[in-house]
Amino acid sequence: MFGQHPGYRVLVCGDHDRASEIRPTHSLSDVAGADIVVVPGYEDPNLPVPEDYLRALRTAVERGARVVAVCTGVFALAASGVLNGRTATTHWRHTERLRLRYPTVDVVENRLFVEDGAILTSAGAGAGIDACLYVVGADFGTAVADGVAKDVVFATARDANEPQYRDALAPTRDSLHATREWAIENLGSALTVQRMADHSLLSRRTFIRRFVRETGMPPMQWVTLQRIISARRLLETSDWTVERIAGTTGFGTAANFRTLFRRELGVTPTAYRRSHAPGGLAVRQGA
Template sequence: MTRTIGFLVYPDFQLLDATGPIATFEIAARFSPGAYRLVFLSRDGGMVASSSGMAVATISLAEAPPLDTLIVAGGDGVHTPATCPVTLAYVRDAAKTARRVASVCSGTYILAEAGLLDGKRATTHWSRTKDIQKRYPAIRLEPDRIFVQDGMIWSSAGITAGIDLSLALIGADEGEAVARRVAQQLVVYHRRPGGQSQFSALIDLKAKRFDALLAWAREHLAESLSVEQLADRAAMSPRNFARLFAAETGVTPAKAVERLRVEAARALLDSQPLQVEDVALETGFGDPERMRRAFIRAFGQPPQALRRTARAG
């Protein structure tokens, strides 16, 4: 069965919001011949220029074939189609006939204006969060998520998160083995789960001198990651390492490791059918109680409560 994926763009759309998902599905079609047909849509058809000046050839909404999935790109020009009756009517109709409707980045505005997100969980780029919340209070916005699924409606954070969303859609269609091969071809992490934060502890720590060390630590969370181990990795004495690390990052090495662990543990809890005890072991907490205390410090809730919230959605 061939699934037709429609990509809706408009003048001044963000190029990667569209081309990231387009490339992801195009590569999936190589690994699963006949799985996908891609069509590029705009209100009037023809060449449509992105905010970078590069343009894509599209067909008009009036000529659009029946879709399996509609993906709406974001970008600086989003507010024009978000107030266009023709575009909004098309999106509403697509939601009635397509199996899925999705948005990337600020494409959320179009789904919101079409009324598709009322009472639903959704996300968008972090820079749009406050405006979305103000304009559309009926949306159950989850601003710190890579992507969110609520029934047939999917939404994702900015730009590269559209690739994560597309990999999730492909995994649901063709299986995780195909999605994994696509991720490998794209040379991206397979795959950031929807529950992962838009913000990384590695970025928040702002530790240029220790960037490589922290990146290594994130890949070795199951190890002890004591001050002594980290200092040895940094080729420094434990005392000097602890002093310089705290001066540069504003936190102790132990607190930095805890941030990395809670970030990884929350992503696993949201995306994997693992027991809390297994997540605690895999991320280096060792026991669930230690992880529970760290989650309360970081999120104000224990792991089980966050997992119930994610599953309820």
């Protein structure tokens, strides 16, 4: 935290003698004090990674730091050995190369980013922004992550399961955009697959198939995710009771909301609010 505003202290660490496009501001030894280590992508993943860099990555993972690898940065993680037995992804052009070179890594294709424990790996540079917004949201809440996305003129972070690419003959990314926007505006109503299919003017079967292609998940799973996101924002920014938030976001009863929220996030709504509400936001009775 910096004053009243959440944030990070960012250090660019590396070997000054070997740096190229990115000029380090601190030495490689400063990685030892980092809570989050971001490994940027680099042009040629075939290049060997210096041993001191690999050692810094291994040490960071061993002491429990979070590590985010963007695009081809995953090859450095794999070379260090910290991905052995873990799940990871990278840009679709490099997934097969990653799989062949590091067979002990479980390579997932066509995902924006993958989280395995404290390690996040992402696809291209755009997906790297999604992954970083995900980290910001986890640390400071979705409202802060939304603000960061707005500051960098980036859309609200996409879900990790969203595919990197789609089949050439698949519908365009925005073919169901209007229906998704309509669903978000009506989260408090009784949304069903059939209602969304009717709104999209498609048959139920065609709608489901197209929806999964465009979002990477079934319609009702996506609806639950949007309800969770909306509830998180309200817990972070309002003094509404849990009962009111449950009704507004479509969870129905407070009991149902608490159960689903804890299942998805591992904490109760009240605990989430306590850790994310700014400035000790006063909460009304019943929250």
